[in-house]
Amino acid sequence: MSGTRQAVATTGTEAKSPGRWLALSVLVLAVLLVAVDATVLGLATPALSEDLKPSGTQLLWIGDIYSFVIAGLLVSMGSLGDRIGRKKLLLTGATAFGAVSVLNAYATSPEMMIVARALLGVAGATLMPSTLALIRNIFHDPKERSLAIGIWGATASAGAAIGPVVGGALLQHFYWGSVFLINLPVMAVLVLVGVKLLPESRNPVAGPWDLISVGLSLFGVIGVVYAVKEVASHGASWEAGIAALAGAACLHAFVRRQYTLSSPLLDMRLFRHRGFSGAVLADLLTVFGLSGLVFFLSQFLQLVQGREPLEAGLAELPAAIGAVATGLLAGRYARRYSVRGIVAGGLAAIGLALAVITLVHRETGYPLLGAALLVVGLGAGFSFTVTADVILSSVPKEQAGSASAVSETAYELGAALGIALLGSVVTGVYRDFTPPAGTPADTAAAAHESLGGAVEASAGLAPGTAEALVSAAQDAFVDGLRIASGVGAAVLLATAVAAWFLLKGQKLEEGIGH
Numbered sequence: 001m002s003g004t005r006q007a008v009a010t011t012g013t014e015a016k017s018p019g020r021w022l023a024l025s026v027l028v029l030a031v032l033l034v035a036v037d038a039t040v041l042g043l044a045t046p047a048l049s050e051d052l053k054p055s056g057t058q059l060l061w062i063g064d065i066y067s068f069v070i071a072g073l074l075v076s077m078g079s080l081g082d083r084i085g086r087k088k089l090l091l092t093g094a095t096a097f098g099a100v101s102v103l104n105a106y107a108t109s110p111e112m113m114i115v116a117r118a119l120l121g122v123a124g125a126t127l128m129p130s131t132l133a134l135i136r137n138i139f140h141d142p143k144e145r146s147l148a149i150g151i152w153g154a155t156a157s158a159g160a161a162i163g164p165v166v167g168g169a170l171l172q173h174f175y176w177g178s179v180f181l182i183n184l185p186v187m188a189v190l191v192l193v194g195v196k197l198l199p200e201s202r203n204p205v206a207g208p209w210d211l212i213s214v215g216l217s218l219f220g221v222i223g224v225v226y227a228v229k230e231v232a233s234h235g236a237s238w239e240a241g242i243a244a245l246a247g248a249a250c251l252h253a254f255v256r257r258q259y260t261l262s263s264p265l266l267d268m269r270l271f272r273h274r275g276f277s278g279a280v281l282a283d284l285l286t287v288f289g290l291s292g293l294v295f296f297l298s299q300f301l302q303l304v305q306g307r308e309p310l311e312a313g314l315a316e317l318p319a320a321i322g323a324v325a326t327g328l329l330a331g332r333y334a335r336r337y338s339v340r341g342i343v344a345g346g347l348a349a350i351g352l353a354l355a356v357i358t359l360v361h362r363e364t365g366y367p368l369l370g371a372a373l374l375v376v377g378l379g380a381g382f383s384f385t386v387t388a389d390v391i392l393s394s395v396p397k398e399q400a401g402s403a404s405a406v407s408e409t410a411y412e413l414g415a416a417l418g419i420a421l422l423g424s425v426v427t428g429v430y431r432d433f434t435p436p437a438g439t440p441a442d443t444a445a446a447a448h449e450s451l452g453g454a455v456e457a458s459a460g461l462a463p464g465t466a467e468a469l470v471s472a473a474q475d476a477f478v479d480g481l482r483i484a485s486g487v488g489a490a491v492l493l494a495t496a497v498a499a500w501f502l503l504k505g506q507k508l509e510e511g512i513g514h
Contacts, residue, residue, distance in 0.1 A: 020138045023197050024148055027131040028155035029190040030094060033183055034124055036166070041066075044167060046302050047176035049452035054110035056431070056449045060423050061114050069121030071413040072221040076214040078129035078404055079265045083209050086130045086137070087200040091191050093126025098187030105177035132404035136392045137201040146331025146389050153327040153385040165317070168310030213265040216254035221413065223247020228417060270403060275339075276394040278502025279387035280410045285495040286347060286383060287414030288421075289354065289488035290376070296426055296481055303451045304362055304474045318370050322377025323384075330385035339386055340503035344496045346382030349375050351492030357485035362474055383499075390506060422487060426480035433476030436468035443469075451477045 041063065048054075054062060081089040100119045107113040135152060139145035167179040227244035230237060258264035271277050301312035326346075334342045353375040356368065391407045430451065435444040443461065447454035447469055454473035458466035 019197060020144075023138055023199065024135065024151060026190060026194045026197050027090075027134055028152055029186055029193075030090060030127045030131050031152055031155045033094065033097060033186050033190065034127055034156075036182065036186070041179070044171060044176040044179045045299060046452045047171060048113070049450055050456055051176060052107070052110050052113060053453075054113070054450075056427050056453075058110040058114065059450055060427065062110065062117055063423065065114050066117045066121040066124065067413070068222055068225055069118050070125045071225065071409055072218040073122060073125035074129060074409040075217050075266050075406065077125045078133065078406075080209055081126070081130050081133060085200045086133050087194070087198045089126050090130035090134070090198070091194055093123050093130070094187050094190045094194070096123035097127065098184050099123075101180045101183040101187075105180040107177070129404040132388065132392060132407065134198065134201060136404070138199065142393065143331070143335075145392070146335075147328075149389050149392070150328045150331055150385050153330075153381065153388065154324040156323075165310070165313045168308070168313030172308065172310050208263060210257075210261060210263075210265050213254060213257055213261070216250045216257065217265065220247050220250030220254055221409075223250060225413065225417060228421065266406065270394070270406070273394050274502060275390050275506040276403075278499060278506070279343075279390040279394075280406055281502065282343060282347065282383065282387050282495055282499045283407060284410035284414040285491055285498075286350065286380070287411050288418040289491035289495070290350065290380070290418065296423070296477075296484070299451060300360075300478070300481055303455060304478060305364075315366065315369070316373060318374035319377035319380070322374045322379075323381035324377075326378050326381030327385045328381075330382045331389055333382070334386045334389070339390060339506040340500050343383045343386050343503055344500040346379040346384075346386075347492055347496035347499055349379030350383070351489045351496060353379065354485045354489035354492060358482045358489070360478065360482065362478055390503070418488075422484040425484045425487065426477070429480035429483060430473070430476045433472045435472060436465055438465055439469055447473055 045059070045063075048062070049059060077089065077093075097120065100116065100123050104113065104116040104120060107116050131152065132149075135145065135148050139148045166182060170178040170182070223243045224247035227240045227247060230240035230243065254265075255268060258266055258268045271280075297316065298312055301307045301315055307315065330342060353372045356372045356375075360369065388407060391403055394403070431448050433448075435447060439447075439461070443457045446457040451473055455470055458469045461469060
């Protein structure tokens with residue numbers, strides 16, 4: 001392809017920017033912005049449900065439309081950053097992200113919330129590829145880059161920890177929309193400091209941005225994911241079939257078009273590299289298996305075990321602590337032992353931890369939950385950090401934006417599919433519970449929509465009937481959570497086996513030729 005060159009593993013002889021670590025501090029603020037936003041939504045779900053009264057399907061859309069839109073736009077935005085400049089795209093996206101967060105905070109209906117989350121996805125799609133691509137271009141030495149990626153990943157995990165704790169504190173004293181307003185100060189610091197510290201980088205021979213490819217990518221991903229969600233939620237239908245066919249046709253046309261363009265939006269030849277493809281697949285399936293647990297665990301802690309929002313946020317800290325600890329060490333251990341050993345071992349640890357979640361019930365003590373969450377974090381820190389490093393070290397730095405976008409697309413697509421499919425498992429099992437005798441039909445219908453709806457609907461019943469209704473709803477929710485965790489465990493263990501073979505012989509310093 002015109003303008004590409006063979007990537008080589010550098011040895012640190014290239015010039016090192018004296019402000020590279022300060023620049024990294026700005027990039028991790030962007031990661032923090034996205035990570036905090038993702039985790040506080042789950043914590044705010046009970047309060048949001050009580051205020052906006054979404055149906056079960058609307059609640060799932062609120063949870064996953066953000067990921068759907070991001071997944072559809074990441075490749076396009078990563079390629080755009082390669083062309084117009086990653087710094088410019090990052091700072092523009094951060095400004096938009098903060099502005100749209102205000103719209104999320106003051107949403108007055110489920111429909112408005114879904115639209116606001118979609119717009120937040122558009123802004124969010126500009127952030128993650130830009131941060132990883134800038135790391136690839138700022139840090140030329142492979143060992144320094146591994147440490148920078150470890151810090152990048154650790155910050156994402158720290159954001160996952162800060163989000164529930166700060167969000168829980170806010171929810172103790174303010175309305176649910178306040179969890180989105182915490183994005184504003186982070187965004188302000190990012191933009192003001194980033195203007196001074198971040199170096200600009202772009203692909204000097206990237207060529208024009210192909211808008212037809214942008215449209216095909218967007219509609220293809222959204223069409224396929226929408227179809228999967230509809231089938232999982234409501235069974236096969238003509239609408240889902242049409243969406244699946246249209247989405248698949250768009251993606252097929254997208255791939256064919258990339259091979260014909262002199263400056264493609266995404267160089268499909270990257271996938272010929274086994275390490276690159278294996279790392280992308282591992283990311284997608286890992287997030288798929290984890291997402292159901294992440295989305296529903298906050299509801300379990302609050303609505304089933306009766307914890308306050310702040311307590312629920314603190315209860316989820318072990319996962320973030322584990323991910324921070326191993327993320328900083330992952331690159332070193334991958335070089336000392338093997339890439340495939342670290343990634344496969346991390347994935348297997350997550351799978352076993354999810355298997356433990358299948359044993360929970362309403363009265364499960366926190367030590368079991370905390371230990372499982374810690375193991376999830378330890379495994380995720382190893383696997384996600386090393387796969388990100390593999391993906392970046394497998395491509396020329398001029399294509400870092402596109403490669404980072406593929407990585408992030410796999411992550412967001414896995415999250416969207418996981419919430420849609422595993423969330424639909426939880427919802428499907430939940431809706432089958434039988435209300436106690438004497439429950440009015442309208443109350444039973446409201447209770448079947450969501451666990452939060454059951455808790456709210458029970459307020460108008462006699463004490464005995466209300467307690468029986470909430471108990472039945474909680475038991476059904478836990479049954480769904482156990483089944484979804486079992487599916488997630490099976491996916492993660494299978495992914496660990498696949499990673500062991502796909503990443504055979506992979507080195508972090510390895511390059512890829514074109």
